Amino acid sequence: MKQIRNFSIIAHIDHGKSTLADRLIQYTHLVDERQFRNQILDTMDIERERGITIKSQTVNLPYNAKNGLYYELNLIDTPGHVDFSYEVSRALASCEGVLLLVDASQGVEAQTLANLYAAMEHNLTIIPVINKIDLPSADIERVKVEIDHELGLDADSALLCSAKEGIGIEDIFEAIVERIPPPSGDVDKPLTALIFDAQYDSFRGTIVSCRIFDGSVRQGDTIRLMSTGAQYKVEEVGIFRLKMEPKKELTAGMVGYIIAGIKTVSDTRIGDTITHEMNPAPKPLPGFKEVKPVVFSSIYPVSSDDYQSLAEALEKYKLNDAALVYQKDSSAALGQGFRCGFLGLLHLEIVQERLEREFDQSIIMTAPSVQYRFTLSDGSIVQVDNPIYYPDPAQIKKSEEPYIRASIMIPERYVGPVMKLCMERRGVNSRMNYPGPGRVELIFDMPLAEVIFDFYDRLKSITQGYGSFDYEIVDYRESDLVKLDILVNGEKVDALSMIVHRERARDRAVKACESLKEEIPRQQFKIAIQGAIGGKIIARSTINPYRKDVTAKCYGGDITRKRKLLEKQKKGKKRMKVVGSVEIPQSAFMAVLRTDTE
Amino acid sequence: MLNRHHIEILMETVCRVFPVTSGAEVTIEANPDDIDPVKIKTFKEHGINRLSLGIQSFHDGELSFLKRRHTSGEAERAIILAKSHGFENIGIDLIFAIPGQTKNTWHMSLEKALSFEPAHISCYALTIEEGTPFNLLKSQKRIKPFSEKKEVSFYLHTSQYLRDRGYIHYEVSNFAKGPKYYSRHNRRYWQRKPYLGLGPSAHSFKEKDRWWNIKSIKGYMDSLARGIKPVEAKETLTEEQIRLESIMLGLRTEEGVDLGVIASIPRYQEILENLLLSGYVEIKDGRAVPTVKGYLMADGIAYLFS
Ligand SMILES: Nc1nc2c(ncn2[C@@H]2O[C@H](COP(=O)(O)OP(=O)(O)OP(=O)(O)O)[C@@H](O)[C@H]2O)c(=O)[nH]1
Ligand SMILES: [Mg+2]
Numbered sequence: 001m002k003q004i005r006n007f008s009i010i011a012h013i014d015h016g017k018s019t020l021a022d023r024l025i026q027y028t029h030l031v032d033e034r035q036f037r038n039q040i041l042d043t044m045d046i047e048r049e050r051g052i053t054i055k056s057q058t059v060n061l062p063y064n065a066k067n068g069l070y071y072e073l074n075l076i077d078t079p080g081h082v083d084f085s086y087e088v089s090r091a092l093a094s095c096e097g098v099l100l101l102v103d104a105s106q107g108v109e110a111q112t113l114a115n116l117y118a119a120m121e122h123n124l125t126i127i128p129v130i131n132k133i134d135l136p137s138a139d140i141e142r143v144k145v146e147i148d149h150e151l152g153l154d155a156d157s158a159l160l161c162s163a164k165e166g167i168g169i170e171d172i173f174e175a176i177v178e179r180i181p182p183p184s185g186d187v188d189k190p191l192t193a194l195i196f197d198a199q200y201d202s203f204r205g206t207i208v209s210c211r212i213f214d215g216s217v218r219q220g221d222t223i224r225l226m227s228t229g230a231q232y233k234v235e236e237v238g239i240f241r242l243k244m245e246p247k248k249e250l251t252a253g254m255v256g257y258i259i260a261g262i263k264t265v266s267d268t269r270i271g272d273t274i275t276h277e278m279n280p281a282p283k284p285l286p287g288f289k290e291v292k293p294v295v296f297s298s299i300y301p302v303s304s305d306d307y308q309s310l311a312e313a314l315e316k317y318k319l320n321d322a323a324l325v326y327q328k329d330s331s332a333a334l335g336q337g338f339r340c341g342f343l344g345l346l347h348l349e350i351v352q353e354r355l356e357r358e359f360d361q362s363i364i365m366t367a368p369s370v371q372y373r374f375t376l377s378d379g380s381i382v383q384v385d386n387p388i389y390y391p392d393p394a395q396i397k398k399s400e401e402p403y404i405r406a407s408i409m410i411p412e413r414y415v416g417p418v419m420k421l422c423m424e425r426r427g428v429n430s431r432m433n434y435p436g437p438g439r440v441e442l443i444f445d446m447p448l449a450e451v452i453f454d455f456y457d458r459l460k461s462i463t464q465g466y467g468s469f470d471y472e473i474v475d476y477r478e479s480d481l482v483k484l485d486i487l488v489n490g491e492k493v494d495a496l497s498m499i500v501h502r503e504r505a506r507d508r509a510v511k512a513c514e515s516l517k518e519e520i521p522r523q524q525f526k527i528a529i530q531g532a533i534g535g536k537i538i539a540r541s542t543i544n545p546y547r548k549d550v551t552a553k554c555y556g557g558d559i560t561r562k563r564k565l566l567e568k569q570k571k572g573k574k575r576m577k578v579v580g581s582v583e584i585p586q587s588a589f590m591a592v593l594r595t596d597t598e
Numbered sequence: 599m600l601n602r603h604h605i606e607i608l609m610e611t612v613c614r615v616f617p618v619t620s621g622a623e624v625t626i627e628a629n630p631d632d633i634d635p636v637k638i639k640t641f642k643e644h645g646i647n648r649l650s651l652g653i654q655s656f657h658d659g660e661l662s663f664l665k666r667r668h669t670s671g672e673a674e675r676a677i678i679l680a681k682s683h684g685f686e687n688i689g690i691d692l693i694f695a696i697p698g699q700t701k702n703t704w705h706m707s708l709e710k711a712l713s714f715e716p717a718h719i720s721c722y723a724l725t726i727e728e729g730t731p732f733n734l735l736k737s738q739k740r741i742k743p744f745s746e747k748k749e750v751s752f753y754l755h756t757s758q759y760l761r762d763r764g765y766i767h768y769e770v771s772n773f774a775k776g777p778k779y780y781s782r783h784n785r786r787y788w789q790r791k792p793y794l795g796l797g798p799s800a801h802s803f804k805e806k807d808r809w810w811n812i813k814s815i816k817g818y819m820d821s822l823a824r825g826i827k828p829v830e831a832k833e834t835l836t837e838e839q840i841r842l843e844s845i846m847l848g849l850r851t852e853e854g855v856d857l858g859v860i861a862s863i864p865r866y867q868e869i870l871e872n873l874l875l876s877g878y879v880e881i882k883d884g885r886a887v888p889t890v891k892g893y894l895m896a897d898g899i900a901y902l903f904s
Contacts, residue, residue: 524898525872545876547750547891549898552722552771554850556787557801560808560833562897563843570904581872581902 013080097180183253191215293341854887
């Protein structure tokens with residue numbers, strides 16, 4: 001156990017964590033040079049397409065230190081984006097130390113600080129690493145000052161490296177061995193293994209990733225999952241070496257996987273403790289803090305026949321994304337579905353995409369909402385994240401909505417237009433910082449609801465891609481809220497309703513009617529779309545029907561073909577939701593919030 | 599085009615193999631450039647009593663756009679010839695929505711056709727289908743297809759014009775001077791009555807079965823030579839498919855659809871209401887019958903019932 005080191009690489013997004021992991025992996029020759037590819041730990045297609053890490057990944061590195069001893073280092077590469085911070089916090093629970101990367105040119109940023117705090121909460125040893133020193137714009141001295149002032153760490157202890165150029169890698173290995181303490185724990189105590197991640201495999205059942213705190217586990221053992229009480233016989237244990245590598249046993253201090261034919265998906269809970277059936281631990285490990293979702297949206301199967309399949313997919317998906325929370329939901333328009341909470345919009349987008357790609361689901365997602373707070377006349381307070389449950393307006397004494405503090409980094413020339421955008425989105429309390437020549441940091445307090453949909457897209461288009469945006473939730477503030485309903489041919493479509501600020505309601509309604517007009521194709525009949533508050537129509541649009549849909553000829557040889565075409569179109573109908581007699585495509589439910597339709 | 603000899607063999611065989619009712623409708627389809635006095639006489643002699651002529655247009659520019667071999671003059675002469683030989687049941691096919699066609703040129707074709715007082719007129723909207731030379735021209739922006747609005751207006755105008763002159767608009771593209779001039783042959787398709795098609799790729803239908811012959815002439819002949827039925831494939835329709843076909847075909851004709859077929863399914867009731875409100879169908883003698891506006895939407899409406 002003395003020769004084990006467990007550590008995570010943490011940093012702000014893009015500061016080079018996965019690239020540093022690459023160099024560490026290559027140093028230990030874990031992978032053939034021919035099979036190597038950049039950011040090798042970013043294994044998911046979506047990660048590679050977007051160039052960001054979404055899931056934490058563990059890899060076990062064999063390292064022969066200068067002191068002549070052989071070490072096994074467990075590296076966990078973590079995501080930097082704030083929406084995936086739950087991945088970071090769970091990784092930290094398996095570690096004794098972290099490499100805190102700081103980009104030598106960007107310096108300390110929001111997630112540098114947030115992740116540092118998370119590491120300190122776990123009492124981890126922190127090794128600051130200044131990365132990207134090869135950049136011409138690298139300013140090591142300034143970054144050292146920031147490490148000292150803003151992070152409160154000893155700047156002299158910071159290592160210098162260029163993950164890209166492979167500079168400073170050996171020093172990092174030595175620091176890991178020397179500075180990070182070995183895991184504590186007792187092999188002779190009853191087994192306690194913390195489940196920090198999992199993945200469902202249709203052949204082998206749930207594959208559990210865990211950190212062994214006490215005891216040991218090997219093939220043939222009967223284990224118990226403490227929160228559910230489920231028991232299974234261990235089929236295989238092992239460690240992560242880019243592939244799963246079977247081992248005879250996992251012992252206290254190690255990070256690895258357990259396969260035990262766990263076919264019942266709900267038996268596995270992330271944060272649960274695994275122990276031995278015969279010699280159980282007296283109590284489980286503390287587990288993880290509960291996730292606090294920030295945005296909410298409902299997921300429905302496109303075809304209501306697929307509800308069960310969606311339910312199963314979500315359950316399996318959640319094993320691999322513990323940050324998703326969901327519960328049953330139902331809508332008059334869309335039938336049975338699930339209300340889901342996400343850590344942010346990127347998270348929401350990733351969940352949608354992974355459900356579609358990895359689990360083959362066709363889903364409808366409703367427009368995202370934040371969680372509002374209403375004080376009712378009887379003094380009770382209700383939290384509402386689903387417009388369907390908007391309280392009776394006559395009973396509402398006070399409405400509040402979450403506010404964020406947005407930090408927007410832009411080149412000077414865009415200050416005007418970006419200020420305008422922020423004001424439109426009800427931004428207040430603006431401040432400006434000048435972090436470097438030509439660059440401006442705009443700080444605004446804004447309702448979260450105003451940024452959850454397309455704020456970032458708008459910002460990027462206004463600044464031609466040069467703007468970056470970061471936020472933290474600060475508090476709830478009183479706000480004049482109303483519920484905006486959307487009617488299609490006079491019928492209220494509950495899944496299209498949204499809670500909006502009264503002053504923005506008309507604008508929102510007009511935009512929603514326009515977006516729907518774009519999204520809903522012309523049909524056989526005229527379609528009227530209306531936006532209404534409490535029955536009062538405040539916006540409308542009309543989709544004219546098409547007037548000709550017939551083939552000129554239909555004789556003996558055409559009938560079969562024509563019927564087959566109808567049968568094919570009928571299948572396509574399943575991808576639409578029929579409300580009244582109007583077919584509404586999947587995309588429309590999300591599009592109501594889009595504010596620019598060009 | 600079949601020559602005189604072919605026609606003789608064909609008609610003699612048909613009469614030998616099948617019992618032919620007296621007064622049966624015997625139609626031949628021909629293009630104006632196929633017609634000459636000898637042929638017309640052969641038709642007559644062998645009991646052919648209805649002539650369907652692929653005139654398409656009486657405008658030479660449009661005819662050459664459509665790559666037809668005949669001119670408007672030849673078209674006229676063909677009709678006159680047929681009439682002079684005693685053909686009184688003549689059908690004229692015309693095409694509208696030809697790129698470049700104007701209300702005037704279309705009107706001229708209609709007028710000209712009417713001047714011969716044909717028993718039957720078919721007016722087909724030109725469809726530019728994928729993979730056709732027209733579609734290539736369209737994608738190269740070298741021709742400008744009719745807009746939906748323009749096509750609809752031509753169609754409605756045509757229907758009105760012919761009805762004003764005593765024709766019955768009995769199917770999407772077909773008009774007859776009276777019920778006795780309805781194309782008996784084609785109506786069998788729409789009414790889902792049995793039919794037998796002979797020749798390559800011809801379709802046949804009986805009870806719940808539909809089958810079709812091998813498409814290639816060589817394959818068809820080889821099969822016959824080996825004494826095997828030259829059938830390429832056959833389908834047996836389910837009850838649901840039968841219902842869908844009767845709606846799909848019924849909506850193309852003035853007969854419409856029996857309300858009983860629609861009433862059987864609750865969801866259909868709502869569709870029917872919408873169709874009535876939009877003026878796509880009317881109720882007549884317990885049937886939902888398409889209006890002229892409804893004819894234009896026959897496929898879209900059938901989709902609603904699918
Ligand atoms: N010049 C230079 N570029 C680097 C260095 N390290 C990483 N990069 C680049 O920085 C970008 C981001 O690198 P990643 O390793 O994906 O960053 P990350 O921290 O893993 O990002 P997330 O996982 O999305 O938070 C890539 O384009 C890398 O090539 C370095 O030392 N020097
Ligand atoms: Mg990464």
